[in-house]
Amino acid sequence: MPQFPKGELAPADGLIPLRAAVSSIDKTFHAYVHVPYCKARCGYCDFNTYTSEEIGSSSQGTFAQTLLKEIEFSAGVLENSRIPSRKLSTVFFGGGTPTLLPAADLIAILDKLKATFGFEPELDITTEANPDSVDEEYLEQLKQAGFTRVSIGMQSAVPKVLAVLERTHNPENVSKAVSAARSVGLATSVDLIYGSPTETLDDWRQSLQAAIDLATDHISAYSLIVEEGTKLARQIKSGQLTEPDEDMHADMYELAEQMLSAAGFTNYEVSNWSKSVETRSAHNMAYWKSMDWWGYGPGAHSHVGGVRWWNVKNPAAYQDRINAAVSPALERELIDEENRNIERVMLETRIAEGIDLTWLKEKGFASNQAVSELIAEELVDAKEVFRGFITLTLKGRLLADLVVRKLIN
Ligand SMILES: C[S@@+](CC[C@H](N)C(=O)[O-])C[C@H]1O[C@@H](n2cnc3c(N)ncnc32)[C@H](O)[C@@H]1O
Ligand code: SF4
Incomplete structure (x- = not known):
């Protein structure tokens, strides 16, 4: 695989050089909002997320206000970099756990994006959600504000596998969350993970069947990646847990394709299956088609024109930079x-x-x-x-x- 250049220090004004800005000409524009908070950290996860024990809850309370300022900052950067203004084609709230924030915070951020950039008609506005962190009232508020889709972290239906992954959610809450989302008119997706230590092919079959029975519009199935530095990696290194081999991963993927296609889903990207073209993730399609997106929030990655940058990871450092009107970008790379x-x-x-x-x-x-x-x-x-x-x-x-x-x- 090619080695991409390491990032250089990003400039404090965030400006995009003209030679890179021109690559934006034929691209649609998208927004990703990273909400870096979780109730508990799952043993396999190395996403940029923090529990309140790790950082206290103060930055969570002011998160939306800080994010609104980054939206204003981004509009200034795009204008000063002479990138023609474009309406947003999709918005995606990911995490961490976006739904740990009050619905009003997510809505304020969405409203600000709309007021700043405008929205293309019929855009896909998705939030990720943990099964325990949403109910019908919460989802109804999101729907009323314009959200179209919710992507729920199911991961597995088998208690033993959820325990290995250190998921804290109650498995019964997955179907409650999907039903609540459907009843308020949101499109639904669930994320599954396969290849966890101790997971058998039968366990995986059970999870796939449970996901199919939820009758969602979309299912993502990711093979478990053992990320360096996670608790799971340490458990595997010490021999406490054993990773399934490559053949088992292949068998599990083939089983997913077989069961999901029999249930009316079509695979449209290696890890993603959808009931129809309309219910694909338009936001993820934009990533795969190398479109432009601004990633808001701590640790978020952006890709505009021929530049990619990533924000400082720590929520307090992010907040300090934004409050000082300094770009939250830590490093960037100009992509040749x-x-x-x-x-x-x-x-x-x-x-x-x-x-x-x-x-x-x-x-x-x-x-x-x-x-x-x-x-x-x-x-x-x-x-x-x-x-x-x-x-x-x-x-x-x-x-x-x-x-x-x-x-x-
Ligand atoms: C980072 S989470 C954010 C959403 C939410 N907190 C949740 O867990 O459902 C998004 C998805 O990333 C996937 N994911 C995270 N770490 C992973 C890993 N090490 N290997 C495979 N998938 C992973 C999970 O399937 C999860 O649903
Ligand atoms: S809930 Fe999601 S983001 Fe949070 S630690 Fe678990 S997998 Fe990572």
Whole structure:
């Protein structure tokens, strides 16, 4: 895999150099809001999130006010960088646990985004939610304010697996949260994780069936990544827990495809299945199509034009910078054309529509030999190649990184 350059220090004014700003011309614009708070930290998670024992609750109380200021700051940066103003095409609240904040805070942030940038018609406005942190009244307020979708962290239906993951939610609350969201008219999605220590194929079948029985519009299934520095990584290193092997991961992925497609879901990205094109995650599609997004909040990543930057992670440091009218960005990287093209291959190859073969060839990727090998190994669909696209087969979805390596070498 290519090594991307390490970040350079981001400038205090946050300005985007003109040579990078021009890449925004043909891109839609999206907002990600990172809410860095959780009631408890799950043993496998290394997202930028804090419990009140870790940082107290003071920054949580002022979080929305600080975030509103970053929205104002971002509008100034875009204008001063001479990037033409664009309405937002999607908004996504992620975390951490966005729904730990009062609904009024999420709504104030959403209203500010609308007043600042305007919204494209029919935009997808999603929040992630933990099953224990939402009820019908809360979700009704979000719906009234314009939210369209809620993505609920289910992870597993099996108590033993939830315990290994150190999820604190009551499994019964998943169906309550999905029913509440549906009853107020929000589209629903659940996230599942497979490949946890001690999880058997039967456990995974049980979780998939439970997710299918919820009759959501969308299901994401992620293979568990053992992140360095997490409690789970330490438990595996010390031999207290054992990771399932690669064959088990592959069997679990194949079972997901088999059960979800039989239940009427279509896979549209390696880890994502949707009941219809309309219920896909438009926000995640924007990431995979390398569109522009501003990531608000501590530790959030942004990608505008040919620049990517990431904010300081600590909520207090983030707040101090915003209050001092200094960019919260810690580091940034200017993405040159070669790296931009490589990233495009890495992301678009994973989408069911595939990636344009003519474009790949123009950029010097996808040699005839590589493409014939990928077809011979049944990693890409031969019929689609003749239509001019590289699209993964089921076997290719299991080995997506290998396919990308072959395409770019
Ligand atoms: C970071 S969480 C935020 C939403 C919410 N707090 C929750 O846990 O549901 C978003 C999703 O990331 C996934 N995730 C987090 N850490 C992961 C890991 N190490 N491996 C695989 N998926 C992970 C989980 O499926 C989770 O639903
Ligand atoms: S609830 Fe979500 S964000 Fe919080 S620690 Fe668990 S997985 Fe991470």
